[in-house]
Amino acid sequence: MRVIYIVVFLITAVTVAQNNDLKPDYSLHYNTFDFDYEGYPVAYLVRHDLIVTSGLDNKAKSNELYCWEIHKNPDDISGLNEHIKKANLFSRFLNSIDQEMNIYVSEDGLSSYLSRATRGDKNQKIYKSTMNKKRYGKWEDITELSFIRDEYSYESPFFKEDSNTLFFASNIPGGYGGMDLYRIELNEDGTAIGDPINLGEGVNTSADENFPVFAKNDDSLYFSSNGHNTLGGYDFFLSTYENGSYARAMNLGESINTEFNEVSMVFTSANADKGFIGRSKTIDAMDFKIHSFITKKIFKKLSGILVNENNQPIENSLITLKNDTGNIIATHTTNAKGEYYLNQFLEDQDYVVEFSLEGYESQKITLSNIVTNTSTSLPEITLIKSPEIPGANNTTLSFDPVYFDLDSSVLISATIKKLNDMVETLKQHPEVELEILSHTDSRAGNEYNLWLSKRRSNKIYNYLISKGINANRLSFKSLGESALVNECADNVDCTEEKHRLNRRSEFVIVKQ
Numbered sequence: 001m002r003v004i005y006i007v008v009f010l011i012t013a014v015t016v017a018q019n020n021d022l023k024p025d026y027s028l029h030y031n032t033f034d035f036d037y038e039g040y041p042v043a044y045l046v047r048h049d050l051i052v053t054s055g056l057d058n059k060a061k062s063n064e065l066y067c068w069e070i071h072k073n074p075d076d077i078s079g080l081n082e083h084i085k086k087a088n089l090f091s092r093f094l095n096s097i098d099q100e101m102n103i104y105v106s107e108d109g110l111s112s113y114l115s116r117a118t119r120g121d122k123n124q125k126i127y128k129s130t131m132n133k134k135r136y137g138k139w140e141d142i143t144e145l146s147f148i149r150d151e152y153s154y155e156s157p158f159f160k161e162d163s164n165t166l167f168f169a170s171n172i173p174g175g176y177g178g179m180d181l182y183r184i185e186l187n188e189d190g191t192a193i194g195d196p197i198n199l200g201e202g203v204n205t206s207a208d209e210n211f212p213v214f215a216k217n218d219d220s221l222y223f224s225s226n227g228h229n230t231l232g233g234y235d236f237f238l239s240t241y242e243n244g245s246y247a248r249a250m251n252l253g254e255s256i257n258t259e260f261n262e263v264s265m266v267f268t269s270a271n272a273d274k275g276f277i278g279r280s281k282t283i284d285a286m287d288f289k290i291h292s293f294i295t296k297k298i299f300k301k302l303s304g305i306l307v308n309e310n311n312q313p314i315e316n317s318l319i320t321l322k323n324d325t326g327n328i329i330a331t332h333t334t335n336a337k338g339e340y341y342l343n344q345f346l347e348d349q350d351y352v353v354e355f356s357l358e359g360y361e362s363q364k365i366t367l368s369n370i371v372t373n374t375s376t377s378l379p380e381i382t383l384i385k386s387p388e389i390p391g392a393n394n395t396t397l398s399f400d401p402v403y404f405d406l407d408s409s410v411l412i413s414a415t416i417k418k419l420n421d422m423v424e425t426l427k428q429h430p431e432v433e434l435e436i437l438s439h440t441d442s443r444a445g446n447e448y449n450l451w452l453s454k455r456r457s458n459k460i461y462n463y464l465i466s467k468g469i470n471a472n473r474l475s476f477k478s479l480g481e482s483a484l485v486n487e488c489a490d491n492v493d494c495t496e497e498k499h500r501l502n503r504r505s506e507f508v509i510v511k512q
Helices: 412-430 444-466 496-502
Strands: 009-012 033-034 040-044 049-054 064-069 099-105 111-117 124-131 139-144 154-158 167-169 180-186 194-197 207-216 216-227 234-238 260-268 274-280 288-295 299-309 318-323 327-333 339-342 351-356 362-365 375-376 432-440 474-478 504-510
Touching: 040 274, 049 099, 064 099, 099 124, 111 154, 111 194, 124 167, 167 207, 180 207, 207 260, 216 260, 318 339, 318 474, 318 504, 327 339, 339 351, 412 444, 432 444, 444 474, 444 496, 444 504
Parallel strands: 009 288, 099 154, 299 375, 432 474
Antiparallel strands: 009 033, 040 049, 049 064, 099 111, 111 124, 124 139, 154 167, 167 180, 180 194, 207 216, 216 234, 260 274, 274 288, 299 339, 318 327, 318 351, 351 362, 432 504
16 A cells, blocks of 8 residues: 555544444544655554654655654644654664554553565565563564465554454455455464454455454444445444444444545544544545544434324424534434434534424424433424414415335336426425435445435436426435434334335425
8 A cells, every 4th residue: 555645634523423323423624734754544652652654754665654742632632733743763673674554552562563565565464573671662573473374465453452352454365355354363472363253244345444443442343445335445434343243334424434545543542532544635546644533422312202282193293403503414204103313413512403394383492512422302392283364375385205215216206296296386486495305214334325315315406497496496405314214223124114214305495
């Protein structure tokens, strides 16, 4: 993997979901710092040194391991630019004329696992070394691990010290194709116990998986892959260990993943809430920048029930969640029991929840001081029927959702009929402006579903324009599987009819 340039970005608010019940939701703000070094991050030491693999300062054009002190206080990122110092070679004992690509250093700083490729050979090997306790900084006993075979590549070592397990990427036979992620148990001296074990189809694909990493207090596996329906190139994924195997990998989302290449996540905290990532500058090349990030936990779930004046549940009412600037974050439609669920909250922000249904007066409530990582229920909300005023035009416009077939954005005949009726209504009310909210069911990956919901929004948007509705009156938002109307989330066994209720486009009148 060739590397060219490095720039550091500060991400002040990133949300990483910790399980498949919580979908990633990223809010990014950038602050730029320039470095004279190429590379991507590979390790972080407890003394606040970031290790980077880089080849810029090496006239021989080979990668070396560099390190620099990032900041004096790891909890204070506000002065990050004030504390970054010139990078130095990490170790003259580990750096060589060959390509040093990645390294894991134990928490006590006394052992390391290094991946290196000899000059002229693209295959990497993993070496274990130990620190001389009497001469700190002197790495010695550099030994190739016993299970390594010359004809294959062994990359990106990460050692889980609580289990004596080494995780790595390799193209050894028996995998799913390309580079796969493996684990192997090691003795204290680094000799292998048994053979490498593939992490399975939940993690590995026919493409390439690489850069496995864990945080100290988080058992979730984070890694990079150019499979699993990425946004383009390598993306970051997360997989949890459930019932003896790694669950289907979840893309960490479009705000941290892009059409470029995201590689090599390095955590600087025990809870996976701070760290660094590498991102390429262009789509096709591996010319990396480095980004630092801080995570915020999301509110786990908010639920409630909507009833009428007779205390009967109201079905098909649209629930709209907006942030404090008025942007729509998520929507939900009440089920036959009047129930709704929302789970797109960030801490330290205010929200407005709006309840609307044709024939009823809309209501809204404000939510403040959201408590993260908890579930809560709102008080029961009652909608009052709109009063009828004799002689007055009391029409309140609303449009029913339209539905789609599985894995399709085709406008079926029933949908076209509804849209044609909508066109006639919109022409009769030229003051009305409409927002299209499109959704999918939970099947397929998060990013694919986001893409599919965007196609559905585009199909409706373009159809309405083709029928004479001015584009200035229309907008749309694509929400993927983030706003299911029922319990049919990932790994939940549901009927096809229940899944169909989630494959919908809804219509919100934003101006009337």
